Amino acid sequence: MCGIIGYLGPRPARDVVVAGLRRMEYRGYDSAGLAVIDHGRILVRKRAGKIANLESALAAEPLPDTEIGIGHTRWATHGVPSDVNAHPHVSGNGRIALIHNGIIENFAALRTELEAQDVVFSSQTDTETAAQYLGLEVARGTDLADAMRAVCRRLEGAFTLVAIDPTQPDRLVAARRNSPLVVGVGEGEFFVASDVSAFIEFTRSAIELGQDQVVDVTRDGVTVTDFQGQPAETHPFEVTWDLSAAEKAGYDWFMRKEIFEQPKAVADTLLGRFTPDGALKLDELHIPEDELRRIDKIIIVACGSAYYAGLVAKYAIEHWTRVACEVEIASEFRYRDPIITRTTLVVTISQSGETADTLMAIRHAREQHAKVIAICNTNGATIPRESDAVIYTYAGPEIGVASTKGFLTQVAACYLLGLYLAQVLGTKFGDEIAAVMHELAATPPLIQKVLDRLEPMRELARRLVDQRSVLFLGRHVGYPVALEGALKLKEIAYLHAEGFPAGELKHGPIALVEEGIPIFVIVPPQGRDQLHDKVVSNIQEVRARGAYTIVLAEEDDTEVDPYADILFRLPRVSTLLQPLLAIVPLQFFACELATLKGYDVDQPRNLAKSVTVE
Numbered sequence: 001m002c003g004i005i006g007y008l009g010p011r012p013a014r015d016v017v018v019a020g021l022r023r024m025e026y027r028g029y030d031s032a033g034l035a036v037i038d039h040g041r042i043l044v045r046k047r048a049g050k051i052a053n054l055e056s057a058l059a060a061e062p063l064p065d066t067e068i069g070i071g072h073t074r075w076a077t078h079g080v081p082s083d084v085n086a087h088p089h090v091s092g093n094g095r096i097a098l099i100h101n102g103i104i105e106n107f108a109a110l111r112t113e114l115e116a117q118d119v120v121f122s123s124q125t126d127t128e129t130a131a132q133y134l135g136l137e138v139a140r141g142t143d144l145a146d147a148m149r150a151v152c153r154r155l156e157g158a159f160t161l162v163a164i165d166p167t168q169p170d171r172l173v174a175a176r177r178n179s180p181l182v183v184g185v186g187e188g189e190f191f192v193a194s195d196v197s198a199f200i201e202f203t204r205s206a207i208e209l210g211q212d213q214v215v216d217v218t219r220d221g222v223t224v225t226d227f228q229g230q231p232a233e234t235h236p237f238e239v240t241w242d243l244s245a246a247e248k249a250g251y252d253w254f255m256r257k258e259i260f261e262q263p264k265a266v267a268d269t270l271l272g273r274f275t276p277d278g279a280l281k282l283d284e285l286h287i288p289e290d291e292l293r294r295i296d297k298i299i300i301v302a303c304g305s306a307y308y309a310g311l312v313a314k315y316a317i318e319h320w321t322r323v324a325c326e327v328e329i330a331s332e333f334r335y336r337d338p339i340i341t342r343t344t345l346v347v348t349i350s351q352s353g354e355t356a357d358t359l360m361a362i363r364h365a366r367e368q369h370a371k372v373i374a375i376c377n378t379n380g381a382t383i384p385r386e387s388d389a390v391i392y393t394y395a396g397p398e399i400g401v402a403s404t405k406g407f408l409t410q411v412a413a414c415y416l417l418g419l420y421l422a423q424v425l426g427t428k429f430g431d432e433i434a435a436v437m438h439e440l441a442a443t444p445p446l447i448q449k450v451l452d453r454l455e456p457m458r459e460l461a462r463r464l465v466d467q468r469s470v471l472f473l474g475r476h477v478g479y480p481v482a483l484e485g486a487l488k489l490k491e492i493a494y495l496h497a498e499g500f501p502a503g504e505l506k507h508g509p510i511a512l513v514e515e516g517i518p519i520f521v522i523v524p525p526q527g528r529d530q531l532h533d534k535v536v537s538n539i540q541e542v543r544a545r546g547a548y549t550i551v552l553a554e555e556d557d558t559e560v561d562p563y564a565d566i567l568f569r570l571p572r573v574s575t576l577l578q579p580l581l582a583i584v585p586l587q588f589f590a591c592e593l594a595t596l597k598g599y600d601v602d603q604p605r606n607l608a609k610s611v612t613v614e
């Protein structure tokens, strides 16, 4: 939610900050703003709407070249998206400009307290309480970093804060709790940001900040402490991807680029995780095998597309390990007193590694002494840091708000975990595991094959551009694919779309079927899957009631031909691997349809890429 950046160094801070905001715009795009220090004064420009509006404001009223600046792109929580509620917020006494990502839960009480001290607020945001509070502390003569620590000790909730003081143009101070912050260290220059993409253009050397830490950045370097002022441990790391990964590379949308990156993303995720004879090798899973053998229940916890990846994984994990596997939406899991014991394995899935609901679920699970394994795409994010072990997906940065390669690599990583558990538990013979592993390793070229035949989906989008409602049907692993296909349409094409288990159709949803309604059907592999014929019957049922059927079936499956208005051929794979192929045309269709409707595919309305508030 919200992207923040701070810069101290010889480049024009204004330009560095705006470039960083552009790269983080996927995190929120309700408003944007920046502040610089010029001759002892704070100068601010901020505008409701996308960064383009801020850029127009800067063109109309430029800011001077300065060597320090902070900027923010907002996903609104408290206070409507407006110029006044945009960040940075400046304290009434002019001593502090501050940006914030997260939610300050006790802001109302703090505001009352500050108003009693005659502080006058100018916005409706929770953030302004932190700015005003910090302004008062600094005006009392407290050192900027000490003041930041004092403020952080009073705040409840989730926050990353960055502040500058006009009397100290060579210093910025930042803090984090439950919300991300990384420090970029260049040659004589420093960055603080929500995400490394903000400064990857300038440096790949970064420092990951831990929970409840404050970083004091001066021209001499960075000092990190906890909220009490004690020196804190930090984790320096090198960003392994380069700028091109965070750019569109000639594509119209990041989403489209990311769809086409999927063969590589899946291949990279599998790389080095199995031996040539197909045995699983998950060196990063530092949980003793003995402990894994005691596991009697697996709970996968995630949100959105990651949850659907978990639903796919359930079928495979139970089949391979014979351990019961539940899949839960993180925001529901945490608040229903789930049954978790020391022998429960909790697997969380998160592309960003920041999703607040998933993070809270992890904390709850660990309090109950369960082991937690995170499947995550973001190195050093909070979720992997707070888990017992992590399996990284190597999708590279996912910037389009709608998840694509994130989803596919999550499924792949879950499969690695499932096969590894089967190996440890001995529930599958080595040659069976090797056979699946080799088939999984062979999927990237097949995903490429699917990408090479997407043209009919473009045509289909043109045909369906005026549709009001679309349904998706699947069974077994095809069911979560149907859900994910529908989610893509809702998210970026703002279309009513529903995914159903095909077998459930007759129990209600079939009443939605009317003349001409488009229904996508994911057909399980023919001959090798008992559900194939049942799904073919389901296609006939909806077609008999006037549906326009778009059938995804494997090559050589001629049985579906008479019932398909549009037929999309999938390469032959076994049932459990079919989701890795079948979701691709659905992602592409959604991207095409949203493009035709003239929507912003990468920044759909009301959404943000990572949801760091509950």
Ligand code: F6R
Residues within 6 Å of the ligand: 303, 304, 305, 306, 307, 349, 350, 351, 352, 353, 354, 355, 358, 401, 402, 403, 404, 487, 491, 609, 610, 611
């Ligand atoms: C859908 C989408 C969201 C995320 C969900 C979880 O396209 O992007 O539904 O999947 O917000 O996010 P992560 O994986 O970052 O925890």
